[in-house]
Amino acid sequence: MTKSALQIARASYQPKMPVSLLGPVKMVEGEATQSVADQEEIKRLFPKTYGLPVVKFMPSDQKHSYAPVNVGVILSGGQAPGGHNVIAGIFDGIKNLNPASRLFGFILGPAGLIEHNYVELTAEIIDEYRNTGGFDIIGSGRTKLEKKEQFDKGLIILKALDIKTLIIIGGDDSNTNACVLAEYYAAINAGVQVLGCPKTIDGDLKNKMIEASFGFDTACKVYSEVIGNIQRDCNSARKYWHFIKLMGRSASHIALECALQVQPNYCIISEEVEAKNMSLDDLIADIARVVAQRAEQGNNFGTVLIPEGVIEFIPAMKRLIAELNDFLASRKEEFELIRQSEKRNYIIKMLSKENSDIYASLPEGVAKQLTLERDPHGNVQVSLIETEKLLAEMVGVKLAEWKKDGKYNGKFSTQTHFFGYEGRCAAPSNFDADYCYSLGYTAAGLVAFGKTGYMSSVRNTTAPASEWIAGGVPITMMLNMERRNNEMKPVIQKALVDLEGAPFKNFAAKRAAWAMHTSYVYPGPIQYFGPTEVCDQPTKTLLLEQGK
Numbered sequence: 001m002t003k004s005a006l007q008i009a010r011a012s013y014q015p016k017m018p019v020s021l022l023g024p025v026k027m028v029e030g031e032a033t034q035s036v037a038d039q040e041e042i043k044r045l046f047p048k049t050y051g052l053p054v055v056k057f058m059p060s061d062q063k064h065s066y067a068p069v070n071v072g073v074i075l076s077g078g079q080a081p082g083g084h085n086v087i088a089g090i091f092d093g094i095k096n097l098n099p100a101s102r103l104f105g106f107i108l109g110p111a112g113l114i115e116h117n118y119v120e121l122t123a124e125i126i127d128e129y130r131n132t133g134g135f136d137i138i139g140s141g142r143t144k145l146e147k148k149e150q151f152d153k154g155l156i157i158l159k160a161l162d163i164k165t166l167i168i169i170g171g172d173d174s175n176t177n178a179c180v181l182a183e184y185y186a187a188i189n190a191g192v193q194v195l196g197c198p199k200t201i202d203g204d205l206k207n208k209m210i211e212a213s214f215g216f217d218t219a220c221k222v223y224s225e226v227i228g229n230i231q232r233d234c235n236s237a238r239k240y241w242h243f244i245k246l247m248g249r250s251a252s253h254i255a256l257e258c259a260l261q262v263q264p265n266y267c268i269i270s271e272e273v274e275a276k277n278m279s280l281d282d283l284i285a286d287i288a289r290v291v292a293q294r295a296e297q298g299n300n301f302g303t304v305l306i307p308e309g310v311i312e313f314i315p316a317m318k319r320l321i322a323e324l325n326d327f328l329a330s331r332k333e334e335f336e337l338i339r340q341s342e343k344r345n346y347i348i349k350m351l352s353k354e355n356s357d358i359y360a361s362l363p364e365g366v367a368k369q370l371t372l373e374r375d376p377h378g379n380v381q382v383s384l385i386e387t388e389k390l391l392a393e394m395v396g397v398k399l400a401e402w403k404k405d406g407k408y409n410g411k412f413s414t415q416t417h418f419f420g421y422e423g424r425c426a427a428p429s430n431f432d433a434d435y436c437y438s439l440g441y442t443a444a445g446l447v448a449f450g451k452t453g454y455m456s457s458v459r460n461t462t463a464p465a466s467e468w469i470a471g472g473v474p475i476t477m478m479l480n481m482e483r484r485n486n487e488m489k490p491v492i493q494k495a496l497v498d499l500e501g502a503p504f505k506n507f508a509a510k511r512a513a514w515a516m517h518t519s520y521v522y523p524g525p526i527q528y529f530g531p532t533e534v535c536d537q538p539t540k541t542l543l544l545e546q547g548k
């Protein structure tokens, strides 16, 4: 395989780690825990794994000897930079327990477990993937692990390979499934521990104990680099408004972090749109006002950042999507039989009056995109909805009306962009390379201490890596009950942007100035070699959240 000069040099990077993991460790247990909500129901559903304590690893002066252990690993859901380092960390961690330990990777996500499709990850394979982006070492997939038959089929291969622990590297949904599987295997005395690792560029799998999901740091830095380049072009040509949609299925963490890094003229925060009960028209008018005010100063250019999931946060649209989700889940087969040209009318006829009216008012393309197949977790695939085009077009229409009324007299030409896939497999930043390796190594510690139903956790992440705190958090602690596919299910509560939190408040205090004055920042590309203030900076979100 031909490699770039950077790939070759980066392969020998040694991730920085907490000192507590460098030698023999002991495990310290905290108090019993509770789920974030719906405690009685979660406790009833997870009798074996509910209420477990948070644990942390501390240096120990006693060296233990461990029997060899076989571990299985799954990469689940969307790619996120650093996944290969989690796997390298697990590998090195279990080899450190006992050099005869073995690691097996299931191919293409949870489906690999069910279909018994696996590969043994040897030192030679692992070394090829250290510090690289992507999930291609074993591939990833979105099959939902939720049925007893799948769990039983998985157990056959786990037993055949003598795997004692299965580690699922995934987002909120995949870690929810890890928790359900841990409970099931514990209930039937399967002798298999199940652990999770917090992955997702979306940044919405975080809480008191999980400070960040891996991949968020690198992905935001890649998008910020490209947005910065666009802003420099925009400020050079001074003739376009750039509408830039950014990934992040639900929460606006990516858009917010990029805004803090590049200081655009406008950034939508979906959670605020919802909190202010804004309609699509309110949002369009708000953006158009900024365009018009800049035009008055002779600035017919600018940048607008759009979180991918915004459409689901406009309350009226949210109600429409909720009804569509239930409707499509309960009438899937019937809907598939309807002719393509008739689908729109069929939906208009079947929905409640309020939702039917909104649906009928949407441009045809967007209406169709809203009915496309849901992902296996029942989510609308928002990356397929061209919100950036919808908003650019509708702002144009609004400005044309204002022009007629003499309220606006500028020029409005647009370019649209969507950044998502560009960042998900980038070579991990130092932060992600270090964080991921530590998450993997910590998971190996949880294996050694016989933990199940835990998520690997590395905290104190704005301090130097040597001071990070490694341990585990019971996944049941993060669960609440939510409606999915028309049924109430236990799921990990998603962390949306907190409108009272420091990152949003910092943005809100500065956005009016960014709208009027061209205050663009050009972050440039991620640096892998050089001074620590250039290479090792965490995200602004993390720094602000931790009061730094």
Ligand code: FBP
Pocket: 076, 077, 078, 079, 080, 171, 172, 199, 200, 201, 202, 247, 248, 249, 308, 382, 383, 424
């Ligand atoms: P995960 O939640 O699985 O980490 O995926 C995140 C994400 O990148 C979202 O930002 C995006 O909406 C979605 O995946 C796209 O999914 P797909 O890769 O299936 O196109």
